[in-house]
Amino acid sequence: MSEVTLVVNGRKVSGAVEDRTLLVHFLRENLNLTGTHVGCDTSQCGACVVHVDGKAVKSCTMLAVQASGSTVTTIEGLANGADLHPVQAAFKENHGLQCGFCTPGMIMTATDMIRRHPDGLDEATVRAELEGNICRCTGYHNIVKAILAASKTMSKASKSKANKAA
């Protein structure tokens, strides 16, 4: 057993876990953060993506002990209170979901993708970078649309913020 301590969605949490406990199980079972899903059990479908120190990570590929000391954001921590994060809002607005099971992972991947491309995204990049996230329902059309829309909103918002700062 190991003691892990991390900041999850802005809250400091700790717990004793078996060394082999995966981060996803720690989040779901110890912290009841069940918005992060397990789809394929083998690090391929991306339903379990969370942010570890700001970067998208498949939480079924990482041990809880590896994440100790890190800051983790899950789908539950993305919104600002009642206000959805722009990526969440875009998925909702653009019908970027059907059964919804892959959605949290898609949104976490998309948020990281947009962060890494602050000047905006094109469709080819979105489609290529989304290869680690599987959706069986939508055919991806509205998911790609949602990410492009969110990227546009967020780069506008960051530009207007930058302009104000200047």
Add this chain to the structure above:
Amino acid sequence: MTEHTPNLKAAKITGGVATDQRHDSAHKHVAGTAVYIDDMPEPAGTLHVGLGLSNVAHGTLKNVDLSEVRSAPGVVDVLTYADVPGENDVSPSGMHDDPVFAQGKVQFHGQPIFAVVAETREQARRAARLAKIEYEELPAIISIWDLDTEKDKQVASPLTLTRGDAAAAIAAAPRRVKGRMKLGGQDHFYLEGQISLAVPGEDDEVTVYCSTQGPSETQHLVAHVLGVPSHAVTVEVRRMGGGFGGKETQANQCAAIAAIAAKKHKRAVKVRLDRDEDMTATGKRHDFAIDYEVGFDDEGNILGVDYIFALNAGFSADLSGPVGDRALFHCDNTYFYPNVHAKSAPLYTNTVSNTAFRGFGGPQGMVGAERVIDEVAFAVGKDSLEIRKLNFYDPMGAPGDRNLTPYHQKVEDCIIQRIVAELEESADYARRRREIAAFNNNSRFIKRGMALTPVKFGISFTKTESNQAGALVHVYADGSVHMNHGGTEMGQGLHLKVAQVVAEEFQIDLDRVKITATTTAKVPNTAPTAASSGADLNGMAAQDAARQIRKRLAAFAAEKYQVPTDQVVFLPNRVRVGNQEISFNDLVKQAYLNRIQLSAAGFYKTPKIHWDRAKGRGHAFYYFAYGAACSEVSVDTLTGEYVVERADILHDTGRSLNRAIDIGQVEGGFIQGMGWLTTEELWWDGKGRLRTHAPSTYKIPLASDRPKIFNVALTDWSEAYEPTIHRSKAVGEPPLPHGMSVLHALSDAVASVADHKICPRLDAPATPERVLMAIERLRAEAAPKK
């Protein structure tokens, strides 16, 4: 209590029928608060299950030593067939051939033999590996390709459809072609795997939270396995993380195992299959071997056709009989056959028992039809699209007699001509056809191909008793509405559509209608949510319930205010009674105070349909849904790799209840159909082991596989020929076969290497390997003989 302030001046309610509403759970999906079964808080002391699966495809169980399993850490119990209190059977067909746990013999690699019940899932799964099982291996049949459709074992009785004299017509035809096609199966790959959580109740009672498309059937089978009446078992599901047919019958085994363990140990028990186990131990879309012979004239008019649809049922019947039937029901696709003979053969093999998958054999039937069209087109040297159009059923309202299906139902609502004409125009078919020819002339290695394929899909269960539905609607004294019906939500937006129907009936805003979990305790004896029928059936049942309550409200208002009933009119969020308007909420409150019943059970059964299987005749479908797709691909002829450059789809959902939801179904269905026919390859080795049992090796389409240009539209002019719910049409399955356009576009690109002189006979899935082999074969055939 929060006071609700409705808009009493509104000209229209928000969220009625024929409006583009967002999925009712969209907000929860994006916030991570939508609860799937694995997300529910587990009752204290919940136990977990790991399955022990067969390691051989066929054999007798000589010795099953589970002693090490029992003594492993955390293990509470190990269940085998001997622990089943009722029948050791979850056969949905009543054939008694689907054991919960193998008894005496195993019939496929991956068949459950025992279940470990442990304190944690990890412990249960680890312990399951410690079993020592001795088998006496028996010869195993892994593939249907070489089986005899007359002599070899079938799991259900085959169907034959006959109209006219196909053999004579083929013999007398000026031209004839005969061939065989291999068509692969498909794993559902729902993102949420099979899962059940059983919570024991008092006496013989148990509640099973189960990711199932057929709660009533799950209930009945759990009762059958426990040996208790159905009234002791409640099955509930709020939502599934995808179903696609894979949770129509395949959910039952996990539900049964969870229930047995929960009752035995008086603790909650969860069964969640690991992805590899899910893919190994649960059924899939049937792979087919299709034999065809067609007689036609020099113009390309089909005169007679003969089909044998052999399907790989796997080790048990499950739904294989009806799946084979539906393949035959769709072997005509949109084409009139003057003479036809078609038979199915659901063949026994030592592989997992195949099951429902979006389309239920229909897509396989259509793929056979489109292969025949291709054969005719190459034989007479015309564009396949010309041959398609030549052989279409007569359009709706036309005086002709080219409208009888192979099962003797008259096609009365055919709109395929208009759909294809509009799609040819919007996709710019003729110009692109010329451009592709020019491109191919100038491109040595990359070849382009294009195809436009039509779809006609029959709507109704062919099992007549499944065409019924129930709903339960309550109006509470504050005017808010609780809606429940027999359909299940798997992402398709069914609950939303039914809620729109209820909102429309009461003329209240959509947010006043509460969507609730499907449960056998509220609506009994329901059909599975399958056959695309969810909104058609449950929408009608919910409408019936709402209308009963509305009538009572109207009668009450008429009496109270002393006006004729026809002067009670339901307006948005209010009711006009004579000359005055009362808010819906106020009227409901008054009705409650006057002891008016504000709850109703609704019911619907599809009219008109009948089917005589023995005779192969009937009005099997209430109506048909239509559509067409045009896809263009580019193929690297050195490697067989390809890209879908563009896809255009025009699809008919009648007067759509919700276009946004329907377009999503068309997009998703097309991509899923494309995956089935291109990259998704199920591969069993000689020992009957499925070697593609995870997304590492089983390739469903990714975002990068989507067509570069993707235009999807709904016909805005069509409406259902029959009085369906608000004249809308079913949308779940019909778009899936649009994936055929990609298979045929690939075939067209392949054909270009032999100057379009040889039919490529490209089998499916058309993986890059298979495309490359077809290219090599055509090049060899086209080469001048030495």
